Amino acid sequence: MDRETAEPSVRSLPGEKAQQWVQYHHEHAAPSTYVYEFVWDITEDAAGPFCRDVDGNVLMDFTSHVAAAPFGYNNPKIMDRLEEFDVVDPSKIAGQDFYASGGWPPEDADVPTSTQLLHRLTDITEEYDLDTVFLSNTGAEAIENAIKICYANGGHRAFTFDGAFHGRTLGALSLNRSKAVHRTGYPEIGGVVSAPYCSCEGDCECGWKTNGPGGNVLADKLHPERGVIDPEEVAYLVLEPQQGEGGYRVPSDEFADDVAEIQQTHNIPVIADEIQSGLGRTGELWGVDHTSIDPDVITSAKGLRVGATVASEDLFPDETGRLSSTWGAGDLLAAAQGVATIDAITSDGVLDNVTERGRQVKEILADDAPGFVVDVRGNGLMLGVEFDTKDRREAVVKACLERGLLLLGCGYKTLRILPPLDVTEREIDVAMDVFLDALDDPKVTKAGPSTGHSDDVQ
Numbered sequence: 001m002d003r004e005t006a007e008p009s010v011r012s013l014p015g016e017k018a019q020q021w022v023q024y025h026h027e028h029a030a031p032s033t034y035v036y037e038f039v040w041d042i043t044e045d046a047a048g049p050f051c052r053d054v055d056g057n058v059l060m061d062f063t064s065h066v067a068a069a070p071f072g073y074n075n076p077k078i079m080d081r082l083e084e085f086d087v088v089d090p091s092k093i094a095g096q097d098f099y100a101s102g103g104w105p106p107e108d109a110d111v112p113t114s115t116q117l118l119h120r121l122t123d124i125t126e127e128y129d130l131d132t133v134f135l136s137n138t139g140a141e142a143i144e145n146a147i148k149i150c151y152a153n154g155g156h157r158a159f160t161f162d163g164a165f166h167g168r169t170l171g172a173l174s175l176n177r178s179k180a181v182h183r184t185g186y187p188e189i190g191g192v193v194s195a196p197y198c199s200c201e202g203d204c205e206c207g208w209k210t211n212g213p214g215g216n217v218l219a220d221k222l223h224p225e226r227g228v229i230d231p232e233e234v235a236y237l238v239l240e241p242q243q244g245e246g247g248y249r250v251p252s253d254e255f256a257d258d259v260a261e262i263q264q265t266h267n268i269p270v271i272a273d274e275i276q277s278g279l280g281r282t283g284e285l286w287g288v289d290h291t292s293i294d295p296d297v298i299t300s301a302k303g304l305r306v307g308a309t310v311a312s313e314d315l316f317p318d319e320t321g322r323l324s325s326t327w328g329a330g331d332l333l334a335a336a337q338g339v340a341t342i343d344a345i346t347s348d349g350v351l352d353n354v355t356e357r358g359r360q361v362k363e364i365l366a367d368d369a370p371g372f373v374v375d376v377r378g379n380g381l382m383l384g385v386e387f388d389t390k391d392r393r394e395a396v397v398k399a400c401l402e403r404g405l406l407l408l409g410c411g412y413k414t415l416r417i418l419p420p421l422d423v424t425e426r427e428i429d430v431a432m433d434v435f436l437d438a439l440d441d442p443k444v445t446k447a448g449p450s451t452g453h454s455d456d457v458q
Helices: 016-025 076-082 114-123 139-153 217-222 253-266 332-345 350-368 390-402 425-439
Strands: 050-052 058-061 132-136 157-161 192-195 234-239 270-273 297-300 307-311 373-379 382-387 408-410 414-417
Touching: 058 425, 076 332, 114 132, 114 307, 114 332, 132 139, 139 234, 139 270, 139 297, 139 307, 192 217, 217 253, 234 253, 332 350, 350 373, 350 382, 350 425, 382 390, 390 408, 390 414, 390 425
Parallel strands: 157 192, 157 234, 234 270, 270 297
Antiparallel strands: 050 058, 132 307, 297 307, 373 382, 382 414, 408 414
């Protein structure tokens, strides 16, 4: 497939083979979040955002597998590095607790393993003085270990925010505030307090700002005289520097400043959940780089190919065995992918491209999007397009799929635009032509009336 000339080409979706594949898959698959019946054919050529399905349709993937494939399909910066790696057995080891050499010396091994991944992660979090990493398999595990080290540091209470999504393990679920289906009926960690996530422009309308002594919800609760929570009891505050499942909402500068002040005033550790927003997705290495917050913990996964909890040595427990994992981040191939991905993201021009292409999308939609597009927001290539109704959003996702453009929803009535980080100007133009054509589809223009719901109210 020639990436420089490829364009979406769809006969029918789902095609006959896709329908058969999906039916066979679901004979033994548990119910989950299946969005559409697109069946990627891994035996066919794919490059950048372009891939083929089992019926030969060419699709343009602007989901990047929910940011887990930061460079899309078969990027040479990743693939060429992996050609050096001869698969061995076992390829799955306890990568946090066992060692594997991919050549000598360890500082410049021929094939990177978990050891080199640890060093890459501390290199790209150095400005926050984070020097210690615990590797795991997933983003949820990265969050679980982040909250564990904070609880071990002292305190039994925690702060989370409306619209938050931090994972699906029981500890992470206790922090979620995006959709009721994630938590309903499951036991939860006690002592978790939620507050508004302020993305307001201008005057605050979400309820974060108050007339109380601290001027915001959490500061009021922590006030030494009028507050109802002892700051000494708070183990951590966790937030997404740009919300994902909650609707791709970007925190206001004042909100971020308030969080930083609470952190400093009360010495409350802040966990930055960078599982979707990190590793260059927003045009900076970390989403929190856009704010005034200096995180005490950064969690990463998705594009990293493994899970990682990054903090300072002082915050991690001293006891050996306090944290451990039989298989945590022990996939040798995934570790090599993680190192190659970090090296590709930090190579010349990638972050600048993320910023420029994100600006290109916003400018196109500002000029040509119809009135039922009520907001376009986000940093870099982590962009959310909010519609006037959920039905309209669903109709747009379907109309784009029929035209060969893969997009996913988030929040209540927003869809996310997540191209590869090295997406080209031409590819943005092609995708936006398809997107705008989908917005003119009669099924989209006739979608139902406004429901009155907003992604600012979760």
